[in-house]
Amino acid sequence: MDLKDHYDFVIIGSGFGGSVSALRLAEKGYSVLVIEKGKHFRDTDYPETNWNLRKWLWIPALKCFGIQKLTFLRHASILSGVGVGGGSLVYANTLPKPKAAFFNRGSWAGLADWETELEPHYKTAWQMLGATVNPKLAKVIWPY
Ligand SMILES: Cc1cc2nc3c(=O)[nH]c(=O)nc-3n(C[C@H](O)[C@H](O)[C@H](O)COP(=O)(O)OP(=O)(O)OC[C@H]3O[C@@H](n4cnc5c(N)ncnc54)[C@H](O)[C@@H]3O)c2cc1C
Known part of the structure; x- marks a missing residue:
């Protein structure tokens, strides 16, 4: 079987990157195959x-x-x-946004205003992942 005849995209790995890419491509109408080497874990499968x-x-x-x-x-x-x-x-289920200094250094510094550019995507990710404030934190950093 030639995968090219059956799928527009083949994604290796079903982590944050792979699964979100697959979702976005499928939403656009592409046929997508996700290949994952590990098992499918149900709630009851996790080790105690x-x-x-x-x-x-x-x-x-x-x-x-x-x-x-x-x-x-x-x-x-x-x-x-x-x-x-x-x-x-x-x-660990923590969803922090880097501080401003992170966006302004490294090889990506100066290519764009990354903090502004990425802001709506952080909001989408937080919403999709169900982010909420940990009431036990002393210093609240989200929502800001
Ligand atoms: C213990 C721990 C705690 C963490 N805590 C946090 C946190 O609190 N907050 C946070 O933001 N990030 C956290 N991270 C980091 C976060 O999990 C990673 O940044 C994120 O999972 C990376 O996503 P990814 O899609 O690049 O890769 P992954 O999520 O690692 O997905 C890669 C997938 O590809 C599969 N794969 C690899 N090779 C093959 C192959 N040859 N064939 C088929 N499948 C393959 C793997 O099985 C895996 O399912 C933590 C990571 C660890 C390990």
């Missing part, structure tokens, strides 16, 4: 403790098909999520 290594860690060689992948490189160690939803399965 990290000691349940088979359900927590993603190490297929050891028959661990959980939600958390650990990658150790020479100068960096990487945590990432695996499964339908990608990092959303393991992330």
Whole structure:
């Protein structure tokens, strides 16, 4: 089967990036295939403790098909999520917006007024992810 004959787009990975891209493309009428290497986790599938290594860690060689992948490189160690939803399965559910300094430095500085440009997209993302203020925080940074 040639995927090109069946799908306009094939997306590898169903994390925040892949799933949102798939949604947007499908909304525009394209046919989209999303390929995800991890499992689909229902509410009842999550491990109650990290000691349940088979359900927590993603190490297929050891028959661990959980939600958390650990990658150790020479100068960096990487945590990432695996499964339908990608990092959303393991992330800490905090949705901060970077401070102004972030938008004005790095290779992207000066190319655009990124803070203004991205503002409506932060609002869309917060709305779609159901962001709300943590009442236990001492300093409220959203909504501002
Ligand atoms: C423990 C933890 C806590 C975090 N807390 C926060 C937080 O509080 N707030 C925040 O904003 N961010 C947080 N993050 C970061 C956030 O989760 C990531 O930035 C985000 O998930 C990245 O999205 P992504 O779409 O780029 O990739 P991912 O969400 O990682 O998705 C990639 C997907 O691709 C799949 N995949 C990879 N290779 C293949 C392949 N060859 N074939 C098929 N599928 C493949 C993976 O299984 C995965 O599902 C946290 C991350 C971790 C690990």
